[in-house]
Amino acid sequence: MKLALGLAALGRPAYINVGHAEALPDAYAPGALERRCHAVLDAAWAAGLTWFDAARSYGRSEEFLAKWLQQRGITRSHVTVSSKWGYRYVANWQPGAEKHEVKEHTLEALERQLAESRAMLGPWLSLYQVHSATLDSGVLQSRAVLERLGGLRDEGLPIGLSLSGPKQREALELGLSVQHRGAPLFSSVQATWNLLERSVEPALRRAKGEGLTVIIKEALANGRLAGPGAPRALHALGSATPDAVALAAALAQPFADVVLSGASTPEQLRSNVAALWLDGAALADALETLKEPPEQYWQTRSKLPWN
Ligand SMILES: NC(=O)c1ccc[n+]([C@@H]2O[C@H](COP(=O)([O-])OP(=O)(O)OC[C@H]3O[C@@H](n4cnc5c(N)ncnc54)[C@H](OP(=O)(O)O)[C@@H]3O)[C@@H](O)[C@H]2O)c1
Secondary structure, three states: OOEEEEOOOOOOOOOEOOOHHHHOOOOOOHHHHHHHHHHHHHHHHHOOOOEEEOOOOOOOHHHHHHHHHHHOOOOHHHOEEEEEEOEEEOOOOOOOOOOOEEEOOOHHHHHHHHHHHHHHHHHHEEEEEEEEEOHHHOHHHOHHHHHHHHHHHHOOOOEEEEEOOOOHHHHHHHHHOOEEOOEEOOOEEEEEOOOOOOOOHHHHHHHHHOOOEEEEEOOOHHHOOOOOOOOHHHHOOOOOOHHHHHHHHHHOOOOOOEEEEOOOOHHHHHHHHHHHHOOHHHHHHHOHHHOOOHHHHHHHHHOOOEO
16 A cells, blocks of 8 residues: 555644644644544554554654554554654644754764654564755764664664755755665655655655655645645546645655655545545646745745644
8 A cells, every 4th residue: 555644743732734723623632632643543544554654753653653553453564664763842742832843863862762762662663764854964974873773774673764845855865875784774765745846856766766665745735735725726626635636646656655644634534545546647747837946835834834
């Protein structure tokens, strides 16, 4: 199954998007958020999704996911569980907090967060990703961090790279050059690709050609390509919902191995899953003109509220 579920909107009371507060009208208490997270995981599992993506900085996403896997009796061999280190959650469960995440791409942060992820996810952790590596975060130039990641890979934990910002392409090219014991260090890349922002495409094609697993995130541009506020062109395609159209376009990209849904409710998840039955290649071609310059796209994204 090419569609997977990301937990960025499910492990904490606030996330960047265009209307998260409306999707979570009642419930910011940890117990209520855990029940909602489990309801979305149940809907995903019922639809056949078997890959779940978490991060240390997504609040309690790893804990919620581990509990769900345990309660449903789902073993490691039936799922892929990816998580990430490199950002720390600092909002203390306050949706209105001034800061939600702090970037820490140091060896100390890696050691601390690896221990935390392993304590939460234990045997289920099957891919550990650097969270949002950029050219200037320094993580792709840090010998100490890269050597430690290489050591983890030697122990059997695959290492992935996630990207962010207008220079994803350049960061991925640098990431592809990182070797450990004569082989590429990273076995996967997670990058933003959607109908508005396609600039990373050439590097994703190269990554796919070099054997990396390519994971697409933010296929709905954090909700800009979903719901009534989506561009008009996405509403004019028969009965398909805009979110299904945008996800179908991502699923159809030849370099895409996995596409993350970021659904925050079971209803959104079911709507997203309808993408699997659309002709995404034709839709992506027809919607080519939605593309924005990467700087403009990322500037707009940086202005989306946490809610
Ligand atoms: N650097 C990184 O590594 C990184 C960065 C970002 C994301 N990710 C991963 O990628 C996953 C997906 O990212 P994302 O959540 O930003 O992706 P997205 O798919 O671009 O946006 C998801 C948002 O779209 C809205 N949405 C989805 N379906 C909808 C529907 N049917 N109707 C109306 N609105 C709908 C929801 O917003 P509302 O909640 O407002 O309704 C949801 O939170 C994350 O969970 C995470 O695993 C990784």
